[in-house]
Amino acid sequence: MLAAVLSLGLIGMIAAVALGLAAKKFAVEVDPRELAALEVLPGANCGACGFPGCAGYAKALVAGTVDLNLCPPGGADVVTTLARILGVEASAAAREIAVVVCQGDNRRAQSRYRYVGLEDCTAAQRIAGGPKTCPGGCLGLGSCQRICPFDAIEMTADGLAVISREKCTGCRKCIAVCPRNVIRMTPYDATVHVLCNSHDKGAVVRKYCQVGCIGCHICQKTVPDAYQIDNFLASVVYEHSADADEAIAKCPTKCIRDFTAGYPEGSSLVPAVPGKPRAA
Amino acid sequence: MCAAHNRLADMKRKTFAGGIHPPDNKQWSAHLAIEDCPLPAELIVPLAQHIGAPSVPCVEVGQQVLKGQVVGSAKGFVSVPVHAPTSGEVLAVEKRPHPWGMALPAVVIRPDGEDRWSPELQPADPGELSPEQIVEKVRQAGVVGMGGAAFPAHVKMSPPPEKPIKTLIFNGVECEPYLTADHRMMLEEPERILQGVALLQYVLGVERVVIGIEANKPDAIALISEMCAGTPVEVISLEVKYPQGAEKQLINAVTGREVPSGGLPMDIGVAVHNVSTAAAVADAVVHGRPLIERVCTVTGPAIREPKNLRIRIGTLLSHLVDVCGGLAEEPGKIILGGPMMGFAQLGFDVPATRGTSGLLLLRHEDVDPQPEGPCIRCARCVQACPMNLLPTTIAAYARRSLSAEAAEYRAMDCIECGSCSYVCPSSIPLVQVIRFGKAAILAKKRKE
């Protein structure tokens, strides 16, 4: 009994000393500011800053080789805190979030064929350009939803990606993965968007989508500053979008939507509240 | 008894490891002689029909062209010119739907019905031509591999001097189910094929020439063997197994050697040409005629009268369907090429190209897709893979965008033959996922 206690104790002590020595000998010097910066960063390793992960960005921050406002997920708070840690002045870039500019789910937009195969938008796009007849429409196979590090994207039952204004941090991963370029960065404060991505002529759009922009110019006639039409597709001029909501009721295909009044039909997301601070 | 005997004979036949035995479904058209397809009202001749740089249009709208006249000139070494399939007027030079799934530049020709050959195309005596002159004639005639990949033939006929070709193999396997175009060519036009064989043999200066034919075409094997008796050309009967006609598998079956990973057949001194390509080479050299027509099998349960048709390049699929008596019922899938490696089409408004070996129309019941299930690691894909890969493992990595791991499991060696997807009891689209992974690996490599 005694022998067992003694020998175990001895082994334990030797191991403890060895571990302690090893920890001292192989310790890696880390700038405390780097650790502090890493602490502040969101830790999602989303890569929006251009580094593989938060640790890489923290290291570069301390080295002083990069700007402080490269972390969209972190937002203004992180920039301020980082500035304090590093002892420099910095201002946050205006917050931007991603918006899927399409409402053409499987119910409202036509498909050219029935796609069978890998559940991935890029893979489907390679089969004759994707099943959606509209060349810019959301394919609805959820590649953006799967890649989003913040769980901000919802796929509706009818196959449309919808991005939560509150959860989106603006990391742009969804934009990189979308083969149809149907996701856009927009100012966070703007809640009115033209949800269409088709440059086809109105008559063509009407054939394949009930909620596509037909380039009729009505929105621009209603609020001239707030809308521009490029190649049969309207878009909001976000710098002058204060009165953009006045055109919503007049849009014949209902492709302009104010997110404070609700997300596209079929989404379960709760309507956005303008200017509401981001959920912690 | 007979079946057992055949099985035994099959076992002795040359082949490769792995592979599958899908029903060959060649009975629809194997017995039907090649028919000339009537000229359509309009020919859409795509400028991109081959692997390599697309041709550049060299005719103008409204211009009269003659049969065999160049309408798109080659751009670069791995490129070939495109020719007018008949005489007529150029209606347009614009983007038109292409079998690759997008709109691509094409020359639209309205035939004048006279089918007049361009006077510039003159026959030649091959005996007086040097190998270089022959290769140049083949290039000018726009000859590409006619088995489906459409790789320019003149490139394969000009190996670098440090890689001499010792064995020349002609691919008469036609292992894709349903297709019978090469089979009919071997039965009906063996002279053209053998003329091409002799020309290629002369150009490459090879010691050994082999024509490989799958054992399910005994009539073709008998005929070609008889015609080759007394010549150095060897005819080999190969086991009926898919993908026996894949280049690497065919070389392995015939020579016992393996094309090194990432390499080309010429690395082990082998060149492979399709039998129909050989015939096109003969036309190009002996008659000076460019590749403007080919034999295409129109078949499948959704077509009324399956046929082997000699078609002009640029004929719309809708015309082929009309010539074959129309649709027997609404198709579930339209496939250009064979069912294992062909391309599904959006409709009949695309033209046949030089690589179009078949038009296959399946019914809805033939394509009834099963929902994908989880991999149960049954290893059937491993047994089926002719490249000896682990398809399920590669696919699992590719699906998760782990391209380094997918590359480590040799995703790039996949020949996309479809054997793994065919056998998968969980209906996992293995080939598509692996293809997806290969694209990711290539994109990553390009970045670096």
Next chain:
Amino acid sequence: MNEVSQQLYLSSSPHIHSGETTAKVMRAVLYSLVPACAVAVYFFGLSALLVLLLAILGCLGTEAVCQRLMGQPVTIADGSAAITGVLLALNLPPTSPWWLTLLGAVIAIVIGKQVYGGLGSNPFNPALVARVVLLISFPVQMTTWSAPAPLGSGLDLVTTATPLGAWKNAVMLTGQAPVELQGGTAQYFLGNMAGCIGEVSALALLIGAAYLFYRRILTWHIPAAFVGSVVVLSGLFWLINPAKYPSPIFHLVTGGLVLGAFYMATDMVTTPVSPRGMLLFGVGCGLLTVLIRLFGGYPEGVSFAILLMNAATPLIDRYLRPRTFGVQAGKG
């Protein structure tokens, strides 16, 4: 006539499929187990039938409940849970109390399968996980064997030892193998011995396995390597000391070797995918089985051997890959 509706299918090649489905594969395995179940019911009567039914229903029920709770589609129709149920029953003594069987079913599905993510994701054979958990937790119930009482013989089930158990006891007590055990191999082969429900008739199991070979669901690699290595290693010991170690034939027909080699060790999900990997897996199972039988604390080692090799499967798959076509051996 050439109008094409939007109901056209498009997909990546290939455009045809063998028609084989997971459900068909699972159904074939279930059919192949019918002879073994029939023999078990013949020898052990209604109690065996009860265990079989309870195990199957228990597994199906547990799987349905698990999938419902996790918000997944319920896939009990694919037959994989039913197979786990049958295999679990075949690995239980015929006199198992009802609660033991049901507990085993729950363990097999929950701990053996669903916690890992369900079909295709489990590292260990679910039925064997359950058997081993039960064996360790309830050694008395799990090692109460009864002599067979064929239907119509009028005999009651009488408690007795399995041949392997009897041999182990005798060797532990006397250091010598009992002579009478060696004589009964033919009877053992037919199933006339004490043991788990499915262990008893090697003949019935082999008939089922032959069907699976015919359907190409089984490949020869694992069973051959497993049985072969058992024969070689046990034969070696037998040649050294036939008085103490039983003959290879005794090893083959007693205990769960045939059940293990043809059904448990060939579970697709938990075994290697490459032919060489399968061979190594089989050899590992065989060696471990003989070592546990001859020198371990338990008379039977098949279950432990297979579970240990299941654990090694990811490693085997990683290091024993097939040589890719066109790649020189040794160059990866």
